[in-house]
Amino acid sequence: MTLLSNVSPPLIQEALSQPMSILDLFLPGFSNITNAANWFIDHFKSQDLGSPLQASTLRIKRHDETYDMIQAWVSNHGLDDAARCIRAKVNTKRRTHDARTKKPLQYGPWEGAFYFWYRRYLLSYKTTLVDVGFHKEEQISITCVGRSSQILKCLMEDCRREYLDGLKNKTTIYVHRENHWKKEKAVDARPLTTVILDEEQKGQLLNDIDKFLDPDTKIRYSNHSIPYKRGYLLHGPPGTGKTSFSLSIAGALDMDIYVVSIPSMDDEKLNDLFGALPDKCVVLLEDIDAAGATWSRGSDAEDSDSDLETRSPKKGVTLSGLLNVLDGVSSQDDRILIMTTNHPEKLDDALTRPGRVDLKIAFQLANRSMANKIYQFMFRQPEYDHGGIGQQGKQDEMMEELAKTFTEKVPEFVFSPAEVIAYLQQHWDSPTDAVKHCDQWVDDLYKEKKVKKRAIGKGARQG
Numbered sequence: 379m380t381l382l383s384n385v386s387p388p389l390i391q392e393a394l395s396q397p398m399s400i401l402d403l404f405l406p407g408f409s410n411i412t413n414a415a416n417w418f419i420d421h422f423k424s425q426d427l428g429s430p431l432q433a434s435t436l437r438i439k440r441h442d443e444t445y446d447m448i449q450a451w452v453s454n455h456g457l458d459d460a461a462r463c464i465r466a467k468v469n470t471k472r473r474t475h476d477a478r479t480k481k482p483l484q485y486g487p488w489e490g491a492f493y494f495w496y497r498r499y500l501l502s503y504k505t506t507l508v509d510v511g512f513h514k515e516e517q518i519s520i521t522c523v524g525r526s527s528q529i530l531k532c533l534m535e536d537c538r539r540e541y542l543d544g545l546k547n548k549t550t551i552y553v554h555r556e557n558h559w560k561k562e563k564a565v566d567a568r569p570l571t572t573v574i575l576d577e578e579q580k581g582q583l584l585n586d587i588d589k590f591l592d593p594d595t596k597i598r599y600s601n602h603s604i605p606y607k608r609g610y611l612l613h614g615p616p617g618t619g620k621t622s623f624s625l626s627i628a629g630a631l632d633m634d635i636y637v638v639s640i641p642s643m644d645d646e647k648l649n650d651l652f653g654a655l656p657d658k659c660v661v662l663l664e665d666i667d668a669a670g671a672t673w674s675r676g677s678d679a680e681d682s683d684s685d686l687e688t689r690s691p692k693k694g695v696t697l698s699g700l701l702n703v704l705d706g707v708s709s710q711d712d713r714i715l716i717m718t719t720n721h722p723e724k725l726d727d728a729l730t731r732p733g734r735v736d737l738k739i740a741f742q743l744a745n746r747s748m749a750n751k752i753y754q755f756m757f758r759q760p761e762y763d764h765g766g767i768g769q770q771g772k773q774d775e776m777m778e779e780l781a782k783t784f785t786e787k788v789p790e791f792v793f794s795p796a797e798v799i800a801y802l803q804q805h806w807d808s809p810t811d812a813v814k815h816c817d818q819w820v821d822d823l824y825k826e827k828k829v830k831k832r833a834i835g836k837g838a839r840q841g
């Protein structure tokens with residue numbers, strides 16, 4: 379300790395900006411790195427150096443994805459232990475090895491600072507709450523001594539790489555909170571084969587996307603000054619796989635998906651959200667029929683956008699607002715837009731014209747072929763589970779037979795794939811029971827649907 383106080387301030391400055399040089403010599407005099415670092419910093423303050431400590435700082439805002447990157451890195455490297463002020467939260471997102479753990483806890487640094495070594499450099503990590511309009515928002519700053527921010531960039535690059543490694547074969551879903559994007563979760567990429575659709579339609583959409591993503595296509599768009607983006611409209615009754623298919627597409631393209639629920643939006647928020655979209659992503663606009671978009675321009679093509687605005691009777695997304703973000707400057711290139719609706723007949727032609735919607739795909743209630751595929755999809759054993767050569771052929775034959783009987787019992791275009799799947803899940807342990815109880819399920823669901831229809835009809839008449 380006596381030694382330390384004899385070190386001149388410029389030498390300490392020099393020492394701190396070097397990878398572990400002088401600090402190495404003195405560290406044994408302290409019980410841990412934080413004490414050592416604190417001593418140095420205090421020492422600086424008390425020495426009245428005349429010139430302030432030269433330092434470079436990297437700041438990270440709460441709503442930027444770099445925040446998740448650095449937090450994950452700090453946590454993965456056990457550095458949250460170094461923080462003297464930590465926060466606890468129930469980990470709802472990260473998978474734990476023990477799926478039975480109820481409400482697993484996760485810790486992270488909270489307001490305050492700590493020091494850590496990175497590639498033999500001493501860095502400080504600090505969280506503060508800063509005023510942003512009407513509320514305070516967390517901000518992280520990482521500081522190193524010295525004028526060069528190179529080591530901070532290196533750290534960020536490491537954080538980014540580790541973060542992306544953890545997201546391999548995953549689809550990250552972003553949802554909106556007010557007017558900013560929030561990472562909701564990262565789910566295993568859903569294979570396209572798990573969404574059961576009319577094969578022709580599925581193929582048509584996939585071919586279109588493939589063609590769009592071809593580098594030659596991009597050049598063509600550019601040569602013709604056409605914005606490089608593609609729009610799809612997926613329409614059909616609830617539970618037919620529109621959202622699931624959109625997620626699968628994002629997974630197949632290794633893109634993140636940004637989901638907007640139109641009913642909970644207004645023009646301003648939608649505009650802000652589109653402005654904050656990254657390049658190269660899938661944007662999913664759900665239930666586009668549910669807003670001002672349902673008000674048609676009518677036959678008068680002369681209607682101006684401001685007419686549409688004034689016609690809108692409630693706060694929400696107006697048709698002009700929606701068209702503006704789809705075409706406007708904040709509409710990023712290199713993106714795939716998917717719009718979904720249960721009511722395509724309510725949509726304005728302006729919204730679905732080519733350029734905004736390039737392909738429309740109808741999702742339908744289960745027909746025979748789909749019911750058959752769903753049955754096999756639910757009950758087919760994974761390859762390794764067949765119990766030996768020879769067994770596989772027999773099991774396949776039996777499965778096909780059961781699927782055929784099941785298919786004959788399910789009426790066509792009455793039940794959604796979601797309903798069929800929910801029923802089969804009840805008999806996951808017994809494919810034969812699923813067939814045996816099928817008639818009863820069909821009768822019950824029929825009745826339920828009739829009652830619901832009658833109630834809706836009555837409600838509409840009273841309304």
Ligand SMILES: Nc1ncnc2c1ncn2[C@@H]1O[C@H](COP(=O)(O)OP(=O)(O)OP(=O)(O)O)[C@@H](O)[C@H]1O
Binds near residue numbers: 572
């Ligand atoms: N065609 C399908 N193939 C496989 N699974 C499906 C299909 N349709 C629905 N499902 C299953 O049913 C559930 C609901 O599906 P999904 O949310 O994709 O339907 P949707 O058409 O988007 O419904 P909504 O119009 O109500 O938003 C999901 O768990 C999904 O896995």
